Amino acid sequence: MDTSASVIVIGAGFGGLAAAHHLRQAGITDITVLERADDVGGVWRENTYPGAACDVPSVLYSWSFARKHDWSHRYARQPEILDYIREHATSSGLRDLVRTGAEVTGAAWDDAARRWTVELAGGEQLSADVLVSAVGQLSRPSIPALSGLETFAGPAFHTATWDHDVSLAGKRVAVIGTGASAIQAVPAIVDEVAELKVFQRSAPYVVPKPDGAYSARQQERYERHPQLHDLTRSGVFHLSEQLNKTLDSDGRLADLLRAAWQLHLRRQVHDPELRARLVPDYPLGCKRLLFSNDWYPALTRSHVEVLTEAITTVEPKGIRTADGALHEVDVIVFGTGFAATEFLAPMQIRGRDGRLLSEAWEGGARAHLGITVPDFPSFFVLYGPNTNLGGSSIIGMLEAQSGYVAQAVTEIGRSGPIEVRPERAAAYDTEMQGRLGESVWSSCASWYRDPSGRITTNWPGTVREYQQRTARFDVADFRVSEKVAR
Structure with a gap:
C-alpha cells in the first residue's frame, strides 16, 4: 500500500511556499501549489x-530557513520583499512545484475515494489526498458599497489593485480610508497631486x-557574521513579542506607545483643529497600530484636507458628504482594507x-489551532481563523x-485521512473567544471582527506560545479513517 500522501496547496505567497518547503522537508514529494496569478509572491x-x-x-521578515542578511532598509519596501520571495522560490526549487494561472473556484471531499477534488476556473479538475489553503486573510480587497459609485466619471481603484496607468500628476485625488496602506500611499503621492482629500x-x-x-558596511557585517544577524533577529523578535502583549492585560508597552503617539502628533501637527480630528476615539491597540514618520506631515500640507463627515453618495464629479458638500475630485483611491473575516x-x-x-462558519469562522475544521477531513488552513497578529511577523x-x-x-x-474531533475544536474555540473577550480588540469595531462582532482574525497570545502549541501534531485530537488501497 502507498504510504505517501499527495497534497494540493492553494496560494504561492509566504504561507503556501512555507508549506511546500516543510512538506518537502518531511519527505513528501507529490506537492502541487496552485497560484491564480502569473507569479509567486502573494500580497x-x-x-x-x-x-x-x-x-x-x-x-x-524572512523565512527562518532562508534568512536574508542584506535588506536595504530596516523596514523593507515591497519590490525588495517580492524579489526575495521570487529568488528563494527559484533557488530552492519551490517554484518547480507551482502552477501559475490556476485559479481555484471550489473543492469537494469525496468520502468514497478519501480524496479532495479541486476545480479550477475553466472547469479542469485535480485531485489529492490533502488540501491546504494558503490564501491568507488579506487577499481580497474590500470596497465599500457607496451609493452612486458606478456613476463616477473618473478612475476609481483600491490600493491593492493600484492602476499604474492612471497619472495623478496635477489631479484632484480622494483617498477613502486611513488604514495601513493609506498612511503609506498618501505621503508617497502628496507631492504629485494638485489636491488631496x-x-x-x-x-x-x-x-x-x-x-x-x-x-x-552594516550589510557586509551581517553577511560575514550571520550569528550577529541571528542575535539581532532574536532581539527584535522578543521586542515584538512585548508588542503583542500590549494587547492583553499584561501589556507592558501600552503606556509608552500612547505617550509616543501623543508626542508624535503634537510635534508634527501644530494646527489644533486638525490635531483634534486626528485623535482616535478608541483604546490604543483596538485597531491596528500604525507606524509612519510622514503621515502626519502629509496631512498638514496646504493642498490636503482631512474630512470626517460620512460619505453619503458618489456622483459623476466627486463625493458628497453628510453635510451636503460635494467634494469634486478626478480620481478615487480606496484604502479600505480587506475582507479579512x-x-x-x-x-x-x-x-x-x-x-x-x-455554512460551517456561519456565526463566525473558527478552526482548531486556526488550522483544522470538523467535517473537513485532511483539510488545513494557513493564516486561518484567530492566527493574525497585532504585532510581530x-x-x-x-x-x-x-x-x-x-x-x-x-x-x-x-x-x-484525519478529521479534527468536534469536541477538541469546540474546546479550543471556547478558550480563544474567552481570551479574546478580555483583550483590547473587544472594545471597538474593527476589521478584526466579523459582522456579528466575533473576533475571528486575531490570536490572543504570543508567537512563541503558538509555536509551542503547534510544535507537535497530536493525533489524539483527530479521528483517523482507514486508507483506501491504491
Whole structure:
C-alpha cells in the first residue's frame, strides 16, 4: 500500500511556499501549489501602490530557513520583499512545484475515494489526498458599497489593485480610508497631486517608525557574521513579542506607545483643529497600530484636507458628504482594507456530506489551532481563523502552521485521512473567544471582527506560545479513517 500522501496547496505567497518547503522537508514529494496569478509572491505581488512597505522590521521578515542578511532598509519596501520571495522560490526549487494561472473556484471531499477534488476556473479538475489553503486573510480587497459609485466619471481603484496607468500628476485625488496602506500611499503621492482629500471614518494611532537605510558596511557585517544577524533577529523578535502583549492585560508597552503617539502628533501637527480630528476615539491597540514618520506631515500640507463627515453618495464629479458638500475630485483611491473575516471566499469548499465551509462558519469562522475544521477531513488552513497578529511577523505563525501540517500529512500517508474531533475544536474555540473577550480588540469595531462582532482574525497570545502549541501534531485530537488501497 502507498504510504505517501499527495497534497494540493492553494496560494504561492509566504504561507503556501512555507508549506511546500516543510512538506518537502518531511519527505513528501507529490506537492502541487496552485497560484491564480502569473507569479509567486502573494500580497507582495499584488500590493504595488506607491510607498508600499512592511511595518515589521526586515531583520524579522524572512523565512527562518532562508534568512536574508542584506535588506536595504530596516523596514523593507515591497519590490525588495517580492524579489526575495521570487529568488528563494527559484533557488530552492519551490517554484518547480507551482502552477501559475490556476485559479481555484471550489473543492469537494469525496468520502468514497478519501480524496479532495479541486476545480479550477475553466472547469479542469485535480485531485489529492490533502488540501491546504494558503490564501491568507488579506487577499481580497474590500470596497465599500457607496451609493452612486458606478456613476463616477473618473478612475476609481483600491490600493491593492493600484492602476499604474492612471497619472495623478496635477489631479484632484480622494483617498477613502486611513488604514495601513493609506498612511503609506498618501505621503508617497502628496507631492504629485494638485489636491488631496482624505476621507477618515476613524483616526488611527500612528507612532514613529524607526526606519532608515542599512549602510553597505552594516550589510557586509551581517553577511560575514550571520550569528550577529541571528542575535539581532532574536532581539527584535522578543521586542515584538512585548508588542503583542500590549494587547492583553499584561501589556507592558501600552503606556509608552500612547505617550509616543501623543508626542508624535503634537510635534508634527501644530494646527489644533486638525490635531483634534486626528485623535482616535478608541483604546490604543483596538485597531491596528500604525507606524509612519510622514503621515502626519502629509496631512498638514496646504493642498490636503482631512474630512470626517460620512460619505453619503458618489456622483459623476466627486463625493458628497453628510453635510451636503460635494467634494469634486478626478480620481478615487480606496484604502479600505480587506475582507479579512471572509477567509476562503469566494471559493466553495465542501467537506463531508457536501457541507459548505461557509455554512460551517456561519456565526463566525473558527478552526482548531486556526488550522483544522470538523467535517473537513485532511483539510488545513494557513493564516486561518484567530492566527493574525497585532504585532510581530506573521511569517513566524505561518512557519509554525506549516510544520504542523507537514506532521499531519505524514500521519495521513501512514494511517489514512484525519478529521479534527468536534469536541477538541469546540474546546479550543471556547478558550480563544474567552481570551479574546478580555483583550483590547473587544472594545471597538474593527476589521478584526466579523459582522456579528466575533473576533475571528486575531490570536490572543504570543508567537512563541503558538509555536509551542503547534510544535507537535497530536493525533489524539483527530479521528483517523482507514486508507483506501491504491
